[in-house]
Amino acid sequence: MKIHSLDVYIIDLPTIRPHHLAMHTIVTQTIVIACIKSEDGIEGWGEVATIGGASYSEESPEAIKLNIENYVKPLIIGENPVNFDALSYKINRYVKGNYFAKALVESAMVDLVAKTLNIPAYELFGGQCHESLPVAWTLASGDTAKDIEEAQNCLAAKRHNIFKLKIGKGNPKTNVAHVIKIKEAVGDAGSVRVDVNQAWDEVTSLYCIEALQNGGVDLIEQPLVRWDNEGMSRLTSRFKVPIMADESLGTVQEAYQISKLRAGNVFALKVPKAGGLTATKKVAAIAEASGIPMYGGTMIESSLGTAICAQLYSTIPELTFGTELFGPLLFKDNITVNQIEYENFEMKIPSGPGFGMEMDREKVKHYSRDI
Numbered sequence: 001m002k003i004h005s006l007d008v009y010i011i012d013l014p015t016i017r018p019h020h021l022a023m024h025t026i027v028t029q030t031i032v033i034a035c036i037k038s039e040d041g042i043e044g045w046g047e048v049a050t051i052g053g054a055s056y057s058e059e060s061p062e063a064i065k066l067n068i069e070n071y072v073k074p075l076i077i078g079e080n081p082v083n084f085d086a087l088s089y090k091i092n093r094y095v096k097g098n099y100f101a102k103a104l105v106e107s108a109m110v111d112l113v114a115k116t117l118n119i120p121a122y123e124l125f126g127g128q129c130h131e132s133l134p135v136a137w138t139l140a141s142g143d144t145a146k147d148i149e150e151a152q153n154c155l156a157a158k159r160h161n162i163f164k165l166k167i168g169k170g171n172p173k174t175n176v177a178h179v180i181k182i183k184e185a186v187g188d189a190g191s192v193r194v195d196v197n198q199a200w201d202e203v204t205s206l207y208c209i210e211a212l213q214n215g216g217v218d219l220i221e222q223p224l225v226r227w228d229n230e231g232m233s234r235l236t237s238r239f240k241v242p243i244m245a246d247e248s249l250g251t252v253q254e255a256y257q258i259s260k261l262r263a264g265n266v267f268a269l270k271v272p273k274a275g276g277l278t279a280t281k282k283v284a285a286i287a288e289a290s291g292i293p294m295y296g297g298t299m300i301e302s303s304l305g306t307a308i309c310a311q312l313y314s315t316i317p318e319l320t321f322g323t324e325l326f327g328p329l330l331f332k333d334n335i336t337v338n339q340i341e342y343e344n345f346e347m348k349i350p351s352g353p354g355f356g357m358e359m360d361r362e363k364v365k366h367y368s369r370d371i
């Protein structure tokens with residue numbers, strides 16, 4: 001089997017409501033998808049999602065597309081995708097950084113190989129430990145009454161019982177009070193967690209985390225800027241409430257440094273941050289070796305990207321904090337014929353050949369744009 005072609009598309013998908021993050025408000029989410037075709041005409045599809053252009057990561061959707069077309073594509077055309085890990089090493093020799101771009105290409109290669117073998121992709125990563133996984137929902141309307149109503153609707157529908165609040169934007173004390181009111185309303189029926197998206201300094205973190213811990217919040221995600229591992233380490237040793245590393249935790253090397261410094265005592269895995277599926281398994285191995293529990297993060301992928309992350313996360317035994325693979329629920333429309341199924345507070349791991357998703361070509365055409 002040889003790789004015959006590689007095409008990259010930028011897709012803009014509208015969301016059902018504005019999604020407020022510290023760095024950006026999403027009303028249209030941009031994902032990048034890739035199609036790798038073998039000489040026998042079989043297609044493998046991959047996806048990575050971006051948030052707010054270059055506001056979350058250095059890699060904008062446009063840069064991902066251009067760098068793949070100009071620098072990665074020539075390295076893999078004519079190669080056998082069965083060697084996807086070896087090919088990633090080859091790509092790493094010639095292309096520095098560009099982790100999202102590399103993750104996109106690897107996921108399309110994996111989908112192609114698994115479809116050719118007629119097996120689910122998770123069989124290429126050691127097999128499935130979970131048939132379904134818990135999914136957190138992000139309450140991001142910014143309005144306390146609306147967020148409480150949304151949480152109560154999720155609980156009643158048995159859709160989600162884990163709620164995350166993005167509190168990096170605005171006044172920290174007001175935000176903390178907002179979260180505590182939501183925790184009081186939800187009570188023991190749900191877990192309430194916060195993501196600060198690097199917005200606080202250490203002094204602000206000291207009083208805010210104390211208040212959140214006393215208010216019954218279960219997890220504090222990335223309070224400090226991504227490079228401040230020493231500060232994260234001090235916060236982790238000071239509080240009982242777990243502190244999760246997200247933006248500071250990308251590559252395998254960063255995972256090692258964070259585990260050594262205990263700059264966070266929970267790892268947020270994300271396939272594109274690490275540079276691919278194989279690299280994410282290595283990050284998970286460092287967590288496992290260090291006794292650090294894990295969480296399956298999202299960049300707010302569509303159904304395809306969600307299936308990619310879900311299949312990989314399903315191969316990791318100790319995903320103690322569940323996942324946040326809610327992406328498809330935030331979109332007005334989707335680019336696959338079949339959809340991710342959510343029931344009883346969990347998502348079912350897709351199990352068809354490849355990542356188990358069939359592309360809707362009309363939708364891909366409809367929502368794609370030029371650079």
Ligand SMILES: [Mg+2]
Nearest residue numbers: 195221222246
């Ligand atoms: Mg986060």
